[in-house]
Amino acid sequence: MKVVKFGGKSLANGEGINTVLEIIEEKIKNEERIAVVVSARGKTTDQLENLLEKASENEDFASAFEKFKAYQISEYDFVDFSEEFKNIEKLLEGVRLLGDYSAKIKDQLLSQGELMSAKLITEILKQRGYKANFTDTRKLIKTDDIFGNAQPLDALSKENVLEHFQEFNGKTVNIVTGFIGSNAKNETTTLGRNGSNYTASLIANYLDAEELQNYTHVDGIYTANPDLVPSAQRIDQLSYNEANELANFGATILHAKTIIPLIEKNIPLRILNTFNNDNQGTLITAKPNKEGMKSLSVLEHTALLNLEGRGLLGKSGVDARVFRALGDAQISVSIISQGSSERGIGLVVDAENAVRAVKALEREFESDFYSKDVNKISVVDDVSVISIVGQDLSTFHKPYDALIRNQIVPLLFNNTVTGKNVSLVVKKSQLNKALNVIHGEIFEICKKINIAIFGHGTVGGTLINQILDSAATIEERKKVKLNIFAVSNSRKLLLHATGIGSEWKTQLEEAQQEASIDEVIKYAKLFHLENLIAVDNTASEAFVQNYNKLVDHGFDLVSSNKIANTLGFDFYKELRENLEKNQKQYLYETNVGAGLPLIDTIRILHLSGENITRIRGVFSGTLSYLFNTFSAEDRTFSSVLKEAIDKGFTEPDPREDLNGNDVGRKLLILARELDLQNEFNDVKIKNLVPEDLRGGDAKTFVSRLEELDATYQKVKEEQKPNHVLRYIGDLSGDLQQDKGELEVALVSVPDDSSLGQVKGADSIFEIYTESYGDRPIVIQGAGAGAAVTARGVFGDILKLSEKK
Incomplete structure (x- = not known):
């Protein structure tokens, strides 16, 4: 015989109950001998508890009760629920009059859900011509007197079950109520949380069943709850011990006591999806998973109790007093953690028991309060426990570090004696994010990186398209999912938690949301987005002022905007201190070159202790093209400049390139990478625009370009033979001091030198160090262009992704 159990979601009206009936009928047609154990249907138990609360508070429950009855009857008006409805109403009226209820009354009320569920399935099967028998486990499963969490009396229960199934056997299908039993006085009891699974397990044990099949709403047991972690994967097979670990640490599909009766008789348990017949589910047997098992379980609705007292340090028997007090109050502790330097004990209990637990401890330690050995007993509500079942401490640093990087600091940490299970207590508001961070780290299935991009001009727009074009390949190759959840310009903001697509530009134009850093931060929190990166592709000084706020709210930074690194040194230093405090990073490779x-x-050389003595080079692709062409060709300066303007190599106002400020900023950034404290006004810059052309608008300036020709023709002609003109930035002086010498100027260099041989719009940099002597490290290549710059920003994003 097989025992088949259906959960509440499987039995819900509509698709649920119809699918359950199809499964049962199919098994009967295939001549399988089965016993069916059922839970209350849909949200019946929750609705009954709600009615109970309304009655106890003397609220009108009539309307809610009518809705409850309508759901139970639904389209099955041939089933007589009058007795159950009468019992419910009688109990509720009694509670309303008393204004309170006991655990005994609650058990009587909640039992009606399972009774109606079993009666309904039985009657439908009978109407369809099958032999079905309604089986009330209050007559079979005998328990102790602990209402709400009763323990079965095995010998008597087994005898009752065997007698019942001997009478109703053969082709008769017993439809069995889960969750409920009765004590020696025949008073209704319940078996605790997920007790229907326990009922099914007991029935399977007593009948020596071939297999227990537990039908639920998911495809089996997963590496985490797929409702909370979309990337969770189904586990094909587990051993009893592994499943028991999961159950004890809060796996919602399993009851902590479900496995024990199955181990005794070596009965396989298969977790199946009611709504997916093609799925083999998860099989639980004595055979362990070959590759070892890891899964994340969650205990919700918990509270953290902290007992603190400097005077308790070194005192014996404190732990025993704590557990005795809680045990006398019938309060179970799921996790305990202790401090040492200042005596403290942290305890995790069910949230509903938190107030009683505090009172029990206050009574126990009353005298210690007077002697000031105990300072306080406090409660942290709204916490959740995440247990990494199968996690070895040797690799636990990876998920723990990932949590810290995502600004999730566990309130309590606990490791089991075996060293294979780690539990963390986190704020409930951080649960979703914490689960996804840990899961992505320990299973390495696919780490999700959530990106907010500010500025979508030439570089920003190119970057977005590069990410979208490469995302699938990166996900497959690197197991990193790049998810652009926000795109913003100075006016509008596009938000999409699961990621924008190729139509992002149109969607941004049609977006109603105004641009706002606060909205981006709020949205990331609302959707529990982990591994956050903010990308600044603006040229805005105002936007830079948001950097610290973004860092404070868990964002790493990537920027093609040079301004943050060239503002006052105080801001530069403050930002780095904030990054360090929040364990965040700021990458800006595209700021120079x-x-x-x-x-x-430069950063690696400097960190390694290499003494960098000088850095010089052609920092501007625009000016590189201008002077490379002017030096090589017999043309006027103005004609070459006009050509550069026409090709779009310059800024709209070419004086922004010619004034040298951009080169000066880049040089300052490199100086600060060497820990120099220079300010921008320390940079000596040769402005290539004559003073009389610096005023007025860009159009007027362009119309007067020929006025530059005589000056630069003279400079060109006065060079030594075989020399060419280059506009360079030069960082020199004693770079071991607080400040270096920074100069930007037009110089003449030999045409066979590294600077002299640069072509087109390339940039080139010479890095002189103590170890390399007169032979510099030379870095040369395309130093400008939207595609190149965007690719550099993309590279920084990928560097951060690898470190997350």
């Missing part, structure tokens, strides 16, 4: 690996190279 677009996509060239310049900043990383």
Whole structure:
């Protein structure tokens, strides 16, 4: 015989109950011998508890009760529920008059859900021509007197079950009520949370069943609750011990006591999905998972109790007093953690028991309060326990570090004696995010990186398209899912928790949400988004002022905007201190040299202790093109500049390139990478625009370009033979001091030198160090362009992704 159990969601009106009936009928047609154990249907138990609360508070429950009855009857008006409805109403009226209820009354009321569920299935099967028998487990499962969490009396219960199934056997299908039993006085009791699974397990044990099949609303046991962790994966097979660990640590599909009766008789348990016939589910047997098992379980509706007292340090028997007090109050403790330097004990209990637990401890330690050995007993409500079942402490640092990087600091940490299960207590508001962070880290299925992009101009728009084009390949190759959840310009904001698509530009134009950093932060919190990166592709000084706020709310930073690194040194230092405090990173490789690996190279050399003595180079792709062409060709300066303008190499106002400020900012950024404390006004800059052309608008300036020709023709002609002009930035001086010498100028260099040989719009950088002597490290390549810069920003995003 097989025992088949159906959960409440499977039995809900509509698709649920119809599918359950199809499964039962199919098994009967295939001549399988089955006993069916059922839970209360849908949200029946919750509705009964709600009615009970209304009655106890003397609220009018008539309307809610009518809705309850309508759901139970639904389209099955041929089933007589009058007795159950009468019992419910009688109990509720009694509670309303008394204004309170006992655990005994609650058990009587809740039992009606399972009774109606079993009666309904039985009557439908009979109407369809099958032999079905309604089986009330209050007559079979005998228990102790602990209402709400009764323990079965095995010998008597087994005898009752065997007698019943001997009478109703053969082709008769017993439809059995789960969750309920009765004590020696025949008073109704219930078996506790998820007790219907326990009932099914007991029945399977007593009947020596071939298999217990537990039908629920998911495909089996997962590496985490798929409702909370979309990337969770089904576990094909578990051993009894592994399943028992999961049950004890809060797996909602299993009752902690379900496995024990099955182990005794070596009865396989298969978790199946009522709504997916093609799925094999999860099989639980004595055979362990070959690859070992890891899964995340959650205990919700818990509270954290903290007992603190400096005077308890070194006193014996404190733990015994704590557990005796809680035990006398019939309060179970799921997790305990102790401090040492200042005596403290942290305890996790069910939230509904928190107040009683505090009172019990206050009574026990009353004298210790007077002697000031105990300072306080406090409660932290709204916490959840995450247990990583199968987690070895040797690799626990990975998920723990990931939590800290995502600004989730566990309130309590506990490891089991075996060293294979780790439990963390977190704020309930952080549960979803914490689960996804841990799951992505320990299973390495696919780490999700959530990106907010600010500024979608030439570089920003190119970057978005690069990410969208490469996302699938990166996910497959690197197991990293890049999810752009926010795109913003200065006016509008597009938000999409699961990621924007190729139509993002149109959607942004049609968006109603105004641009707001606060809205982005709020949205990320609302959807529990982990591994956050903010990308600044603006050229806005005002936006830079948001950096610290973003860091405070869990964002790492990537920027092509140079401004943050060239503002006053006080801001520069404050931002770095805030990044360190929040364990966040700020990458900006494209600030100098677009996509060239310049900043990383300098940073690594500096961190390794290498003495960098000088850095100089052609920092501007625009000015590189201008002077490379002017030096190589017999043309006027104005014609070359006009060509650069026409090709879009310059800013709309070319004086922004020619004034040297951009090169000066880049040079300052490199100086600060060497821990120099220079300010922008320390940079000596040769402005290539004559003073009389610096005023007025861009159009007027462009119309007067020929006025530059005589000046630059003279400079060109006065060079030594075989020399060319280059506009360079030069960082020199004693770079071991607080400040270096920064100069931006037009210089003449030999045409066979590294600077002299640069072509087109390339940038080139020479890094002189003590170890390399007169032979500099040379980095050369495309130093400008939207695609190159966007690719450099993309590279920074991927660097951060690997570290998360």
